[in-house]
Amino acid sequence: MKSSNSKTVLFITGAFVHNSGWDTWKTYFESKGYKTLAPAWPYKESAPAAELRNRQPNDTGLAALTLSELVDHYASIAKSLPEKPIIIGHSLGGLITQILINRDLGVAGVGIHPVPPQGIIPYEFSFLKAGWKALGLFTSLKKTYLMSLSDWQYAFTNGMSLEDQKSSWEANTIPESKTVARGGLTSAAKVDFNKPHVPLLITSGSEDNILPPSLNIRNFKAYKKDNGSVTEYKEFAGRNHYVLGQPTWKEDADYILEWLERN
Numbered sequence: 225m226k227s228s229n230s231k232t233v234l235f236i237t238g239a240f241v242h243n244s245g246w247d248t249w250k251t252y253f254e255s256k257g258y259k260t261l262a263p264a265w266p267y268k269e270s271a272p273a274a275e276l277r278n279r280q281p282n283d284t285g286l287a288a289l290t291l292s293e294l295v296d297h298y299a300s301i302a303k304s305l306p307e308k309p310i311i312i313g314h315s316l317g318g319l320i321t322q323i324l325i326n327r328d329l330g331v332a333g334v335g336i337h338p339v340p341p342q343g344i345i346p347y348e349f350s351f352l353k354a355g356w357k358a359l360g361l362f363t364s365l366k367k368t369y370l371m372s373l374s375d376w377q378y379a380f381t382n383g384m385s386l387e388d389q390k391s392s393w394e395a396n397t398i399p400e401s402k403t404v405a406r407g408g409l410t411s412a413a414k415v416d417f418n419k420p421h422v423p424l425l426i427t428s429g430s431e432d433n434i435l436p437p438s439l440n441i442r443n444f445k446a447y448k449k450d451n452g453s454v455t456e457y458k459e460f461a462g463r464n465h466y467v468l469g470q471p472t473w474k475e476d477a478d479y480i481l482e483w484l485e486r487n
Contacts, residue, residue, distance in 0.1 A: 230307050230331045235262035236298055238315025238339075239358065239404065240371050240380075241396045242273040245314075245468050252477055258310075265289070266297055268398065276398040281367035283399060288366075291407025295323050302329040310484060314468055315339055315435065316404070318426075319413060325424055326415040332423045332487060334480050337435045337467055340443040342413040354379035354434035354465075360402030368399035379434040380465045392466060417446045423454040423487035427476065429463025454487055 233253050237243040246262035253260050263269075267286035268276060276283075298320055302309055311330040313321035318338020325333035340346065346355075358369050371379065373393050381389040407413060424447070428440035437459050444457040460467075460476060467476060 230310055231258050232305055232307055232309040233258050233260045234298070234302055234305070234309040234311050234330070235260060236311065236313035236317035236320050237262065237265065238313070238317040239400050240398065241315075242276070242398050243268070244273075245396055248473065249468065249477060252474065253481070256481060261301075263298075263301055265294060273394070273396060273398050277370065279368075280370045280399040283368050284366060286399060286401050287368045287403065289401040289404055291404050291410070291412040294404055294407075295320055295412065299324055299327065299329055307331075310334075312336065312480065313338065315465065316408070319408065322415050322424070323413070325421050326419060328422075330422060332425075332484060333421075334425045334427070334483075335443075336427050336476070337429055337432050337440065337463075337465060338426060338443060339408055339413075339435065340439060341415040341417075341446075342409070342411060343417075344439070344442050344446055346439055348436050348439055350433040350436055351439060355405075358400060358402060358405040360405070363402070365402050367402075369402050369405075370399045371397055382433055382464050383431055383462075384464070384466070384470075392469060396469070418448045418451065420451045421447075421453045421455075423456075423483075425456045425458065425480065425483050425487075427480075428457075428459045429465070429467050430459060430461045431464045432467070434465050456483065458483075 235246040243262050243264040250260040308331045310332045311321045312334040314336040316339045318335030321333045321335050376393045377389050426444045428437040447455045
């Protein structure tokens with residue numbers, strides 16, 4: 225086992241979804257000898273998805289949450305651990321992973337279909353279609369945003385059966401802070417692409433609408449390649465943005481585990 229022999233994995237949840245989406249990953253990584261944790265965002269602790277939806281749209285604490293506060297939340301968790309963790313994040317959690325790795329708070333990082341840092345312009349139509357409502361333009365920032373089933377079907381679960389789309393929405397979808405979403409356009413989302421860093425893997429899925437491979441490739445290419453740092457990219461066929469819960473999730477997890485062994 226490489227990655228500085230760390231046996232602790234910090235999973236970071238993305239926007240719109242419940243942190244229980246990591247449960248099968250946690251169990252699997254623990255079966256391989258790792259200690260894992262997948263803490264919720266602030267204002268989402270210890271509540272199931274349905275309960276969080278019942279707070280919509282008047283969860284003022286969550287509505288006011290900023291991306292900087294969210295990053296600091298996970299930075300504090302990483303610093304509190306007895307050893308530097310392996311950090312693995314999905315979507316917005318993948319952006320936070322990159323920021324924490326840039327701050328030297330982990331021994332390795334994996335961004336699964338990550339939101340790109342500041343400076344990488346997401347001009348893809350599918351990204352704009354899937355994500356523009358989360359910015360809440362011309363709406364109150366004092367109210368949270370909840371992804372509808374139809375938006376979930378396009379942004380996360382395209383290509384899946386209607387039954388699976390509905391059940392995954394019920395199990396995972398929760399209200400979100402528009403302020404956090406807007407933070408992705410600010411310096412709160414900045415990383416130093418030239419700074420040497422611990423091994424970093426970026427993965428993408430061929431069927432992902434909200435964060436398509438072309439966007440993840442630009443993210444990967446932004447990192448300086450001649451500073452001795454390991455930065456790798458892997459695209460998986462057939463994965464949409466619900467990659468953590470697709471039937472193929474174990475193949476992705478195995479690839480990540482093998483990559484960690486190599487690095």
